[in-house]
Amino acid sequence: MKKAVVILSGGLDSTVCMSIAKSKGYDVFPLTFAYGQRHNKEVEQARKVADYYGCNKHLVVDIDFFRAIGESALTSDRINVPVNRSQEELAEGIPVTYVPFRNAVFLSMATGYAESIRAEIIYIGVNALDYSGYPDCRPQFIQAFQEVIRLGATTSDKGAQIKIESPLIHMSKGEIVKLGLKNKSPLHLTTSCYQGRERACGICDSCQLRLKGFSDAGTKDPIQYEEVM
Template structure:
C-alpha cells in the first residue's frame, strides 16, 4: 500500500491548508526526506485558507511558497472567486454537469506549476491530495486525469514518460478514512483546529468537524465524513 512506503527522495506537495493537503503533509513528513509545500492564491473567496496554510506550515516546520494566480478570475468563471456572488452548490454556468465551484483547469495549472517547481528543486515526486471517491464532482480529481497529465509533463520536460511522478495517496480513500489517518499520525487535533475547507471562508465557530459555514458543499462533505469517522474509525 502506498501509505506504508517510505521514499528516499524529496517531494513538492500542492498545499491549500485544507483537510486533504494537511493530512497529506503529515504523512509526507514521515515518508519523504524533504517536503516542499506549494500553495496558490487564485482570488478564491475562501482566501483565509492561505492564512491557515501559513500557520500549519509553521507548526509542521515545512517551507511554503505561495504563487499568485489571481489572474484566473479574469479569464474564467467559478463561484469560488471572491468577485462572484453565485452559490457554490448551483450548476456551473458553462457546464451543468459540474458544480458552480469548479474552476476550469485549476488543477491542471496547479499540478503543472508543482511539476516545474519539482524540476527546479530536483524533487522526484509531486504530491496531491485529490480523491476520486470524495471529489465533489470535479473531473480533474480522477486518476485518469492525473496519469495523463504526468505523462504529458514528463514528455515535455524529459522527452520520456518517466521523470517526476505524481502521487495521490488518497485517490481511493474517503474523507472519513482521512480523518482516521490523521488520528494515526497524531494530527487529528491539527486537522480539526487549523485546516480550512469551507467555500464561504467562514471560521467564526468551531463545529465538531472543524470550522465552516456548515451549509456549502465542502462543509457538508466534511461534516458527513466526520460523522462516519466517529462511527467507524475513531479510537478511544
Template sequence: MTDSVVVFSGGMDSTVLMADILGKGKNVQALSFDYGSRHNDRELLCAATFCQEHKIEHRIVKLPFINELFSSSLLKSGKDVPDGSYMEENMKSTVVPFRNGIMLSIAAGFAESIGAGEVLLASHSGDHFIYPDCRPEFNEAFSRAVFMGTGEQVSIRFPFANMDKRDIGDLGRELGIDFTTTWTCYKGGEIHCGTCGACDERKYALRYDEGFDPTNYAI
C-alpha cells in the same frame, strides 16, 4: 535535497497528506496557490502556520488571472456559493476550470527546477463526481504528460486517489492532526458555514454525527 513538492492548500486533505509524508521521512517543500477563491485567505493562513511549525519551506504562488478570467462560484468574482451536497446539480458551479491542471503544471516545473522527483496532490475518490480534473483518467493522462515533459524527471502522484474523505479524516486522526487548524468551507467566513458542499463533506469525513468533529460550524 528535496524529495517531494506537495501542493498544499491548508485544507484537511493536503494537511493529512503533508503529515503522512513527513512521517515517512521525506524532505518536502510546500507550494500553495492564491487564485482568488473565497476561502483562499483562510486556507493559506492554515498552510503557512503548519509549514512554520514544521519548518517546511513554503511558497505561495499568486494566480490572479484565474479570478479575473474564469467563471466559478468558488471565486470572489463569481456568484454566491450554493448550499447542498456535492451530489446536487447546483454544486457544479464551484468547479474552477482546469484548476488542478494549472497548479500541477506549475508544481511540476518547480519540482524539476529544484531536483525533486515527485509532486503530490491530495485529491481523493470523493472528488471524482464533480471535478473533471480529479478523475482517475485525468490523473493518469496528466501524470504521463508531466513525466514526458520533464524528461522523465518528475512524477505526479495522488496518494489518496483510492480513498474517500472519511478515510483521510481517519488517517489524520491517527496521525494526531488538530483539524481545527485546517480550513474547508467554500464561503470563507469567520467560521465554517456548515451548509455548503465542502462543509457537508467535512462533517462526513470527521464523523460529525459520531461526535468526533471538532469544527465550529455556524449551522
C-alpha cells in the same frame, strides 16, 4: 534527503498529504496558490500548517488568471456559493464551485518547482470518491498528467521522472479523516469552507462533505462552525 513538493491548500486533504510525505521521510516543500479565490482563509491556514511541520520553505504563488476569467463560485462574486444541498444534489453533475482546469495549472507549476529543486515526487490531495464532481480530480486525469511530465520534464531525459502521488484518490472522506488522526495531522488548523469566514459555514458543499467525513470516522471535527445541518 529526498524532496517532495506538496500542493498545500490549507484544507483537510492536502494537510493529510503533508503528513504522509513527512511519514515517508521526505524533506517537504509546500506550494500554495492564491488563485483569486473569494477569501484568503485557505492561504492563512496553509501557512499555519507549513509552520506546524517546520518547513524550511513555503512557497505561496499569486495567480490572477482564475479571478480574471471568473466562471466559478470560488473566484467570482457574481456566482453564489451553493448551500444546503441534499446528498442527492451533491452527487449530480459538475457544481458551480469547479474552477476551470485548476489542477492542471497547479500541477504544471508544481512540476516546474520540483524540477528546480530536484524533488522526486509531487503530492496532491485529489479525491475521486468525495470529489464534488470535479473532473480534474479523477484518476484518469492524474494518469494523463503523469504522461505530460514524462514527455515534457527535463528529468525524464536524464533517466529519472517526477512522480505524481495522489494517495487519497480512492479514499472516502471518513477514511481520510482517520488517516489524518493516525498521522497526527493538525486537522484543527485546516479549513474547507467555501465562504472563508472566521467560522466555517457548515452548509456549503465542502463543509457538508467534511462534516460527513468526521461523522463517518466517528469523531468530532475540531474546527468551529456557524451552524451544522
